Amino acid sequence: MRAVVLAAGEGSRMNGARSGEHKALRKILGISIIERGILAMRDAGVHHFTVVVGYAGDKVRDALGNGSSLGVSIEYVENKDWRRGNGTSVYAARNTVGNDEFIVAMADHWYEPEIAKLLTANSSGGAISKLCVDLDIDSPLRSDDATRVRVIADGSIVQVGKNLSDFSAVDCGLFLFNRDIFGALQKGFASEEYELGAAANRLASTGRLEMVDVEGLLWEDIDTEDELKAASRKLRRSLPGSDDGLISQYLNRRLSVPISMIAIRARLTPNFVSLLALLLAVFSGFSFAFGNIIAGAIAAQMASIVDGSDGEVARARFMSSKRGGLVDSVLDRVADGFILGGAGYHVLTNSPESWELAIVLMALAIAPMSMILKDRFQLATGRKWQSELDDGASRVLLATRDGRLFVLFLGGLLNLLAPALAFVAITGMLLLVWRLVLAWVQMTPIPGPSETPGAVPSLSQSGAEAGGD
Numbered sequence: 001m002r003a004v005v006l007a008a009g010e011g012s013r014m015n016g017a018r019s020g021e022h023k024a025l026r027k028i029l030g031i032s033i034i035e036r037g038i039l040a041m042r043d044a045g046v047h048h049f050t051v052v053v054g055y056a057g058d059k060v061r062d063a064l065g066n067g068s069s070l071g072v073s074i075e076y077v078e079n080k081d082w083r084r085g086n087g088t089s090v091y092a093a094r095n096t097v098g099n100d101e102f103i104v105a106m107a108d109h110w111y112e113p114e115i116a117k118l119l120t121a122n123s124s125g126g127a128i129s130k131l132c133v134d135l136d137i138d139s140p141l142r143s144d145d146a147t148r149v150r151v152i153a154d155g156s157i158v159q160v161g162k163n164l165s166d167f168s169a170v171d172c173g174l175f176l177f178n179r180d181i182f183g184a185l186q187k188g189f190a191s192e193e194y195e196l197g198a199a200a201n202r203l204a205s206t207g208r209l210e211m212v213d214v215e216g217l218l219w220e221d222i223d224t225e226d227e228l229k230a231a232s233r234k235l236r237r238s239l240p241g242s243d244d245g246l247i248s249q250y251l252n253r254r255l256s257v258p259i260s261m262i263a264i265r266a267r268l269t270p271n272f273v274s275l276l277a278l279l280l281a282v283f284s285g286f287s288f289a290f291g292n293i294i295a296g297a298i299a300a301q302m303a304s305i306v307d308g309s310d311g312e313v314a315r316a317r318f319m320s321s322k323r324g325g326l327v328d329s330v331l332d333r334v335a336d337g338f339i340l341g342g343a344g345y346h347v348l349t350n351s352p353e354s355w356e357l358a359i360v361l362m363a364l365a366i367a368p369m370s371m372i373l374k375d376r377f378q379l380a381t382g383r384k385w386q387s388e389l390d391d392g393a394s395r396v397l398l399a400t401r402d403g404r405l406f407v408l409f410l411g412g413l414l415n416l417l418a419p420a421l422a423f424v425a426i427t428g429m430l431l432l433v434w435r436l437v438l439a440w441v442q443m444t445p446i447p448g449p450s451e452t453p454g455a456v457p458s459l460s461q462s463g464a465e466a467g468g469d
Contacts, residue, residue, distance in 0.1 A: 001100070001120065003046045004093045007034060007107035008054030008082035013223050022056040023222065024107035025063050028232050029264050029316050032063065033222060034107040035070060039318040042072050044116035046103060049074045050096040052089040054082030085194030090177075091185045101126040101178045104196070109173035110231040111219035112238050113318075119174050122212045129203050130176040131157060133169035135215040146221060147171035147197060149211070157209045160200045169211065172219050175200070180208060236261070239312040243387050245400035248308055252402055256308035263313050270314035274328050277306040281335030285342030288412070293346060297412025300339050304405040307332065329371070332401065336367045340421070343408055347418045359422045366428035370400065370435060377439045390438060391431070399424075399431035 011023030024034035031039070038049060049067060051074055053060050060076075067074030079092040090104055101123060103116075111132075119132055133149050148167035150159040160171060175181075175196075184199035193199075203209040218238050220231035239260060240253045263273055280303035287296035310328055314320040344360035374385040387400060398407060404424040411420025 001046050001102065002048040002050065002097055003038075003041050003103035003105055004050045004052060004090060004097065005034065005037065005105050005107050006052050006086050006089045007060050008052050008057070008079045008089045009086065009108075010055040010083075011108060011223065014225065014228070020056055020059070022059050025059060026222075026228055028110060028228070028235055029261070030267070031317070033110055033228075033231075034060070034064070036110055036318075037105055037107065038064075038067070038070055038072060038074075040111060040113040040116045041103060041105065042070065043113045043318065043320075044120045046116070046120070047072050050077055050093045051075075051107075052077050052079050052082075052093050054079045054089070081194075085196070087185050087188060087194045087196045087199055090196055090199075091182060091189075094179075094182050097179075099179060101129075101176055104175040104177055104181075106173035106221070108222045109219065110222060110235065111172060111174065111214075112217045115172065115174065115214045115217050115219060118214060118217075119176055119212050123176060124210075126178040129178060129181065129200075129209045130212050131160070131200065131209060132172040132174040132214050133157075133211045134172055134217075134219070135169045135213055137168065137170055145223060151211050155210050155213075156207060157200075157204045157211055159204060160197045160209075162197075169213075171197075172214055173221060176212075235316065239315050240308070241311050243384075244308075245387060245398070245402040246395055247304075247398065247402040247406045251406070252305045252308050255305045256312060259306060260309040260312035260316065263309060264316050268313065270310040270317075270319050270324055271327060273306060273310040273313055274324075274331050277303050277310065278331045278335050280306060281338050285338030285340075288339070288342035288417070289345045291346065293343075293412045293415065293417060296339075296342060296346075297409045300405050300412070301409035303335055303339070304402055304409075307335070307401075329375075333368050333371070336401070337364070339405065339408065340364050340367055340424070343412075343417050343421060347421060351418070356418055356421075359418070359425045362425035363421050363428065366425060366432060367401075367404070369432050370428065373432065373435050373439065377443075380443060385435075385439075391435070394431055394434045397427040397431055399427035404428065 007022070007024050014023040014026070025032045028036060049072055051060065051064065053076055057078060064070070064074055075096060077092050077096060079089045081088040103119065115132055119130060122130055124130070131149065133151065145162070147160060147162050147170065148164040149157055149169040149171050150164060150166060151157055151168045180203060181199055184202040187202060188194065188198045200209060218234040220227055220234055222228050222231055236257055239257055244253065280299050284296045284299035284303060287293070287299060314324060340363050344364065347356050348360060377385050387395065398404065404427070407420050407423050408417070411417045
């Protein structure tokens with residue numbers, strides 16, 4: 001799929017426009033607005049781009065080059081009529097898009113990568129054009145200058161315009177068009193209508209434009225300095241992951257995001273941040289083992305916080321990868337071994353009771369099991385286990401990694417490491433059993449015509465199908 005990025009306009013309301021600066025080249029956390037849009041679409045499977053330039057076009061070309069640094073290919077089309085309206089920029093790209101459907105994106109819009117993924121996932125194969133819209137029209141974050149959209153119950157768009165008084169959504173600046181848009185633009189040009197919105201209205205009037213609802217996702221149309229600052233704030237809000245435990249959600253993220261901002265400005269890689277979290281965990285383990293339990297407790301909690309930053313840095317810098325996820329997961333298990341091992345060693349050397357040996361061994365054995373179960377579940381079903389969705393009430397046990405490290409943090413501060421390890425061992429076992437039962441139920445097949453109702457595959461069979469141990 002190809003995307004056409006409209007970067008021809010002047011953006012006169014942005015500070016710096018008078019000096020010849022192109023507003024789409026203004027940066028949010030070290031990456032320009034236009035680059036963030038291209039990278040978001042790249043992550044949605046788009047690798048070929050046409051960038052339509054006009055005002056300060058040379059600066060756009062110099063900044064983006066041929067796209068190789070972004071992992072895409074870019075060609076440029078110059079639109080000398082850009083002052084007439086953005087519809088002329090779309091029309092200027094007509095010879096670069098072929099006969100397949102293509103994305104049209106505004107260079108001055110910031111949006112979460114999930115919005116681009118949602119748009120491509122809603123492709124109709126070229127039969128119907130699509131427009132990403134936000135149904136949350138009452139949000140205080142919405143600009144009064146946003147393009148308004150009237151949508152009916154079946155998702156069809158019936159009208160687009162900045163001055164609509166009766167509207168139900170706002171335009172997010174991302175379209176998925178087929179070549180019908182060029183005929184609609186030509187008809188508009190004949191009537192001296194040069195804005196893309198006028199052509200979109202022509203498609204809507206014949207039932208050829210539908211919405212893609214992005215309500216709940218973050219985006220910003222950046223026309224002013226205030227909106228650039230708003231986009232930066234929204235990007236910060238979008239960085240935390242969607243699979244947090246309670247401690248991460250309500251405590252750790254308040255600290256990990258500022259740490260991530262420092263790492264991003266220092267241009268640190270996610271893998272470097274993961275290594276830093278591991279070093280904190282190693283320091284914690286040795287501090288516990290040699291009797292400095294306050295330092296060990298603080299380092300354990302810092303390791304937990306910094307461990308959240310690697311993913312935030314990866315998302316902010318578009319450096320997420322399967323290899324990075326693998327490295328992070330392995331380092332987390334190693335880190336847990338150091339922290340729990342050091343805490344257990346301290347407990348056993350100071351009071352080698354048999355029950356304490358049991359809880360230390362149990363805590364060490366259980367800690368990786370919950371993650372192993374999640375990984376095996378994903379291998380077997382193709383669906384990622386979502387703690388917030390799947391764990392339900394068990395989240396209050398604080399048995400996930402963020403919870404158990406926080407419990408060890410408190411236990412170290414209060415000189416109650418043995419009870420803390422007991423809590424970690426017992427709640428970890430409860431969570432493992434809970435997840436195992438839920439996974440078993442979800443993986444139980446619905447009996448078909450030739451199957452015996454109620455039949456459940458054995459554990460050995462399930463393991464073999466998933467590529468068993």
